[in-house]
Amino acid sequence: MSIFCSLRQLSVTYGRGAAAALDGVDLDIAAGERLAIIGESGSGKSTLARALAGLLPDGATVGGEMLWPGLGHPPRPGRDFGFVFQDPGSSLNPVLTIGEQIAEGARRHLGLGWKQAYIRAEELLGRVRIPQPDKAMRAFPHQLSGGQRQRVAIAAAIAARPALLIADEATSALDVVVQAEIVRLLDGLVREDGMTLLFITHDIALASGFVDRIAVFCNARLVEAGPVRSVLSAPKSDYTAALIASHRDLATPPLIAEMLP
Amino acid sequence: MKRAIILLRRRAISSIPVLLIVVIFTFFLLESASGDAVDAYLGSVGGGDSALVQSLRESYGLDQSMLARLWLYLSSLARLDLGWSVAFGRPVGALIAERLPNTLLLMGSATALSFGLGSALGILAGARPGSLRDRLLSIGSLIVYAIPSFWLGLVLSIAFSVKLRWFPIAGVETIASGKTGFSRALDIADHLVLPVGALAFIYLALFLRVMRSGMAEAWKLDFVLFARAKGLSRSRIVLRHVARNALLPLVTMLGLQSAAMLGGSVVIESVFAIPGFGRLAQEAVNGRDAPLLMGIVVTSAILVISVNFLVDLVYAALDPRIGASEGGA
Amino acid sequence: MSRLQRLLSTPEGVTGLAILLVLLSAGLLAPILSPGDPLKIAGHALLTPFSDPAFPLGTDRLGRDVLAGLLYGARTSLAVGLAAAFSAMVLGLCVGMAAGFAGGLVDEALMRVVDAFQIVPAFLLALAFVSTIGVSTPVVVLAIALGTWADPARLTRAQVLAIREQDYVASARVIGMHPAEIAFREILPNALPPVLALSATIVAGAILTEAALSFLGLGNPNIATWGSMIAEGRSVLRSASYLSVIPGAALAITVLGVHLFSEGLGKALGDDDARAA
Numbered sequence: 001m002s003i004f005c006s007l008r009q010l011s012v013t014y015g016r017g018a019a020a021a022l023d024g025v026d027l028d029i030a031a032g033e034r035l036a037i038i039g040e041s042g043s044g045k046s047t048l049a050r051a052l053a054g055l056l057p058d059g060a061t062v063g064g065e066m067l068w069p070g071l072g073h074p075p076r077p078g079r080d081f082g083f084v085f086q087d088p089g090s091s092l093n094p095v096l097t098i099g100e101q102i103a104e105g106a107r108r109h110l111g112l113g114w115k116q117a118y119i120r121a122e123e124l125l126g127r128v129r130i131p132q133p134d135k136a137m138r139a140f141p142h143q144l145s146g147g148q149r150q151r152v153a154i155a156a157a158i159a160a161r162p163a164l165l166i167a168d169e170a171t172s173a174l175d176v177v178v179q180a181e182i183v184r185l186l187d188g189l190v191r192e193d194g195m196t197l198l199f200i201t202h203d204i205a206l207a208s209g210f211v212d213r214i215a216v217f218c219n220a221r222l223v224e225a226g227p228v229r230s231v232l233s234a235p236k237s238d239y240t241a242a243l244i245a246s247h248r249d250l251a252t253p254p255l256i257a258e259m260l261p
Numbered sequence: 262m263k264r265a266i267i268l269l270r271r272r273a274i275s276s277i278p279v280l281l282i283v284v285i286f287t288f289f290l291l292e293s294a295s296g297d298a299v300d301a302y303l304g305s306v307g308g309g310d311s312a313l314v315q316s317l318r319e320s321y322g323l324d325q326s327m328l329a330r331l332w333l334y335l336s337s338l339a340r341l342d343l344g345w346s347v348a349f350g351r352p353v354g355a356l357i358a359e360r361l362p363n364t365l366l367l368m369g370s371a372t373a374l375s376f377g378l379g380s381a382l383g384i385l386a387g388a389r390p391g392s393l394r395d396r397l398l399s400i401g402s403l404i405v406y407a408i409p410s411f412w413l414g415l416v417l418s419i420a421f422s423v424k425l426r427w428f429p430i431a432g433v434e435t436i437a438s439g440k441t442g443f444s445r446a447l448d449i450a451d452h453l454v455l456p457v458g459a460l461a462f463i464y465l466a467l468f469l470r471v472m473r474s475g476m477a478e479a480w481k482l483d484f485v486l487f488a489r490a491k492g493l494s495r496s497r498i499v500l501r502h503v504a505r506n507a508l509l510p511l512v513t514m515l516g517l518q519s520a521a522m523l524g525g526s527v528v529i530e531s532v533f534a535i536p537g538f539g540r541l542a543q544e545a546v547n548g549r550d551a552p553l554l555m556g557i558v559v560t561s562a563i564l565v566i567s568v569n570f571l572v573d574l575v576y577a578a579l580d581p582r583i584g585a586s587e588g589g590a
Numbered sequence: 591m592s593r594l595q596r597l598l599s600t601p602e603g604v605t606g607l608a609i610l611l612v613l614l615s616a617g618l619l620a621p622i623l624s625p626g627d628p629l630k631i632a633g634h635a636l637l638t639p640f641s642d643p644a645f646p647l648g649t650d651r652l653g654r655d656v657l658a659g660l661l662y663g664a665r666t667s668l669a670v671g672l673a674a675a676f677s678a679m680v681l682g683l684c685v686g687m688a689a690g691f692a693g694g695l696v697d698e699a700l701m702r703v704v705d706a707f708q709i710v711p712a713f714l715l716a717l718a719f720v721s722t723i724g725v726s727t728p729v730v731v732l733a734i735a736l737g738t739w740a741d742p743a744r745l746t747r748a749q750v751l752a753i754r755e756q757d758y759v760a761s762a763r764v765i766g767m768h769p770a771e772i773a774f775r776e777i778l779p780n781a782l783p784p785v786l787a788l789s790a791t792i793v794a795g796a797i798l799t800e801a802a803l804s805f806l807g808l809g810n811p812n813i814a815t816w817g818s819m820i821a822e823g824r825s826v827l828r829s830a831s832y833l834s835v836i837p838g839a840a841l842a843i844t845v846l847g848v849h850l851f852s853e854g855l856g857k858a859l860g861d862d863d864a865r866a867a
Contacts, residue, residue: 055490078492085490090483093502094582095509104501105491140581156491282706287718294722403853407845409798411805412820412838419831524713528802542714543806546721554718562709 002070004031004164004196005052009064012047012056021047023220024064031070031163034190034197036207036228038243039217045200048217049168052198053083075164079109082157086169088149092141092156098125099137102156109160124155128185147178151185158189165190166198171206179203183210205247208232216240265574272573276566280559284338287558288331291551334555343556348548353556356541361560363433364526364537366449370457372515372522375464380504380511382465383472387507388499390477398469405466411528414459418533421455428455431534456533460525464518471514475507482506509580516572520565596858603854609847617665624658628814632658636830650822650833660840662814667844670731671797677735678792679742683778683785686746690754691773701747704740712737716799720808727810730803734796742785742792749781790852794845801841816841 005028012022022044029035039045050056052066054074068074075081085091092101102124103117112120118137125133128151141149150170158165167186171179187210190197201207207214208228215225216239224237235241325333337344343353386398422430429435434449479485480503488502527539534540538557545553577583598604616623631653632645639648639656647656689700707715712734719733753759754777762772803809804817811818816837823833 053490055486076492077490083487083490085483085487087483091487093484093488093506095505095580096501104493104497108491108493108497142582153487156487160492278702279705279709282703283710286706287710290718291722403849404842404846407794407849408842409801409838409845411802412834412841415820415824415827415834416838419827419835423828423831520709520711521713524711527713527717528805531806542717546717546808549721554721558710558714558718561711561714562706565709565711 002031003028004033004068004070005029006067006069007064008067010048010051010066011063012044012051013061013063014057015059020220021060022051025222027215027222027225029196029198030213032194032196033213034187034199034211036204036211036214037198037200037217038202038204038207038214040202042219043217044220045202045217046168047220049083049166049198049200053077053081053166055083070163075162078105078160078162080162081164081166082154082160082162084150084153084157084165084167084170087173088146088153089141089173091153092149094141097138097140098144098152102152102159105156105159121155121159124159125152127189128152128155130155146174147181150174150178150182154182154185154189158193158195161193162195164196164198166200168200169202170199172201172203179206186210203247204243216243268574269570272566272570280562280566281335283562284335284555284559285331287555288334289327291554292327294549294551338559343559344552346545346550346553346556348544348550348553353553356553357538357556357560360536360538360541363535364523364530364539367453367456367460367529367535367537368522368526370453371460371464372519374457375461375468376511376515378461379465379468380472380508383469383507383511384476384499384504386469386473387476387480387503390473390480395473399473402466402469402473405462406470408463410459410463410525411532413462414456414529414532417455417459428452433535433537452533452535456529456535459532460522460529463525464522467518468511468514471511472504472507475510476503479503479506509576512572512576512579516569516576519568519572520561523561523564600854600857602850603858606847606849606851606854609843610851613664613668613844613847616661617668620658620661620665624655624661626658628658628662629654629812636826638830639832639836647836648830648832650819651826651830656819656833656836659814659819660816660837663816663819663837663840664844666727666810666813666815667797667800667841670727670734670800671793671848673731674734674738674796674800675789675793677731678739678796679785679789681735681739682742682744683746683782685739686743686785687750687773687778687781689743690747690750691769697747701744704743707736707740708744710737712795713799713802716803717806717808720803725808725810727813730800730809733803734799737799738792738795742788745785745788746781749784750777753777753780787852787856790848790855794848797841797845797848 007025007027007029010022010025010027011020013020025044025048037045037048047056051062052075054077056062066074071080077083092098099118099121102121103114106112106120107114107117110117110120122133122137125136130136130148130151136144141152144152154167154170165186170186171182174182183206186197186199189195197211199207199211204214211228213226214228214231216223216231216237218239224231224235224240226236231240232244235244334344341354343357345351346353346356349356382398382402386395389395418428418430421427429452433452434440434445435452438445438448440448485498485502488498493502523539526537527542529535530537530540531543538560542554542557544550545557596603598607620628632655633642633649633653635649635651635653637645637649640646641648645655645657647660649655650659685700685704689697689704692700715737716730716733719736720730723729723733759772759776762776767776800809801815801817801820804815805821807818807821809815809818819837820834823830823835823837826833
């Protein structure tokens with residue numbers, strides 16, 4: 001598989017004299033793969049997502065390199081990558097219709113007129129399984145549930161057919177049942193469109209159910225990365241082992257299945 | 262539309278106790294004056310004998326007890342009768358109806374101008390908070406907001422009426438000019454440029470500041486980051502996302518300022534000798550004309566209630582989250 | 591850094607404080623700088639500014655010293671502005687606290703009264719009040735306060751309602767604190783800051799209202815006020831415009847000083863909150 005993005009000794013520091021939020025990360029992201037970034041709070045996983053997207057706040061210093069062999073240039077927001085945030089309640093503009101919020105990305109990057117952009121938005125609403133897409137187009141965010149809002153956010157993020165989708169804790173603010181639905185949706189979309197997916201989460205069980213590779217972060221460093229099956233069955237670092245152990249219980253059949261020889 | 266009518270009815274009903282308090286308080290306030298309208302009238306005509314005083318008092322109902330007069334006033338108010346002005350010798354209602362249009366024209370134009378220009382400049386400032394443009398506009402608006410409107414009116418008339426002779430110095434139209442239709446409208450507009458300018462300039466500064474601070478707050482919200490992550494154009498983010506949200510506190514401020522603007526028209530009309538509602542208030546005060554003053558206070562209260570209602574309607578139209586509980590999604 | 595130092599580190603705070611100090615000293619030193627009654631006739635009429643060293647800012651139609659009027663006018667503006675704002679705040683706080691605590695019918699009734707005072711334009715109310723009761727300075731202060739107390743009342747009530755539900759109030763009740771004690775020791779100190787932030791706007795508004803009232807001839811006629819000076823200058827607007835322009839400029843600078851000071855204060859105290867968070 002070709003490499004979509006290559007990180008060489010990537011470091012990020014917020015402000016002067018503060019501890020590094022990311023420290024010397026070497027990681028390759030293959031095109032079309034689904035990669036999970038696992039870590040607890042403060043591990044640097046969100047910083048990695050923002051750094052890749054160029055959405056770091058002012059005052060953040062970036063060291064090392066980010067190479068984009070697949071694109072040939074850093075990814076442009078909307079056009080080359082889509083970003084889904086954690087809190088669907090605040091990602092969407094409360095005074096605009098959800099139809100407009102999905103269509104505006106398509107219009108900007110695909111050169112569509114408003115009418116065509118709205119048609120595409122309605123199609124996308126269907127793809128993310130929002131019931132009655134035609135009515136939903138004119139609805140406002142406060143009229144939808146949390147899970148539905150996140151679906152809308154996903155639709156808006158992929159409206160311009162980007163090559164990369166970054167989901168930064170996209171399920172963490174949702175109920176467990178809804179989490180599984182969103183994960184299934186992401187999996188399906190990414191497969192259909194051949195997008196590269198970066199799934200950032202603290203929930204190793206949730207991620208390992210569908211991704212190809214996982215990368216574990218701890219204290220701003222990359223601890224371990226590899227195909228999900230091998231990392232789970234034979235973790236190279238103690239931290240990863242502890243992470244897996246804390247999730248192992250009778251309710252997670254996939255993990256137990258992997259543990260069998 | 263139907264929802265608007267329901268809200269109107271509800272608002273009208275809930276306003277009645279408030280209006281009642283306004284009337285009662287103003288009534289007792291004016292009662293505590295040492296002389297009444299008859300005294301003022303007599304003062305202006307050089308006195309009169311006790312028989313004249315008695316008959317005048319009787320005809321204006323000023324010889325009855327306080328509570329009786331309050332009851333009389335309230336019952337005539339219910340019939341939309343605002344009483345009789347002693348100083349002018351005419352019904353209060355007619356006087357107000359005559360003068361109000363000028364003030365509404367003045368205030369309406371000033372509001373439109375200050376709101377439009379103020380929000381536009383506020384957007385310019387708020388598009389890039391902390392930039393040089395922002396700092397200049399913020400400091401400028403702070404200075405303008407400190408200027409007393411009546412003094413600004415005087416300064417403008419010195420500059421443009423006296424020295425440059427571009428605009429007339431007083432009045433709302435050229436008296437006895439016999440103009441009609443379009444040329445009359447132009448004449449009135451010509452006379453109103455300076456007063457509207459004086460009134461609007463100050464409120465422009467206020468609206469600029471509110472829009473700017475609203476935008477500074479809106480920039481911090483998550484959906485702006487989401488819009489940036491979608492790669493939208495800067496102008497779209499500034500206008501459709503940030504400014505559109507900052508519009509809400511601005512509309513609220515518009516409602517809050519309507520009472521202040523009406524009060525401000527009193528001095529501006531005095532400076533420019535405009536025969537309007539505000540000027541009428543001053544004349545009522547000078548003539549110690551309690552019924553007229555009462556009528557003016559009641560009318561102002563109703564005006565402010567109406568403007569607030571309209572502003573609430575506009576706000577509900579702009580913010581889809583409002584009315585969700587009332588009208589249903 | 592102490593709060594004062596933080597205030598002084600902002601350009602708004604420094605400028606505002608400087609302006610206010612100049613005005614305060616002008617007002618306090620008025621009897622020394624310009625002894626005697628500012629309303630007495632001092633020299634020739636209509637002297638232009640800077641033409642006569644005895645009258646640096648000229649004289650008006652009756653020969654009264656403009657500088658003296660300016661200095662004594664500063665006293666009036668500041669005194670009335672501060673007194674009116676203080677009264678409005680105290681009244682607003684009391685009513686707001688009472689409404690917030692009492693709840694129920696008392697709350698409803700008080701809020702209708704607050705509505706009534708917010709609906710009538712403040713200037714109209716002050717006009718009616720002064721014209722009815724009289725033009726002495728305490729009456730002017732009360733008139734202005736009556737027009738402005740409604741906003742602090744509403745804000746205080748909102749604060750009280752929000753704070754009442756907080757956990758630290760509940761725990762105070764549990765340990766048996768007397769309701770009045772809870773009100774003054776737990777709730778009031780926390781309700782105060784946003785309401786105090788309003789005070790600068792109220793002071794500025796009070797100063798402008800007092801000026802407008804005296805401009806219309808409804809201020810105390812026995813003291814020098816900037817508003818009455820501006821009104822006086824109207825009759826000679828064409829020939830001696832400086833008579834209206836100078837006091838108005840003083841007014842604008844005063845109000846600007848108040849606003850700048852409050853912005854600087856807001857920034858200095860805002861850092862406080864950010865630090866505490």
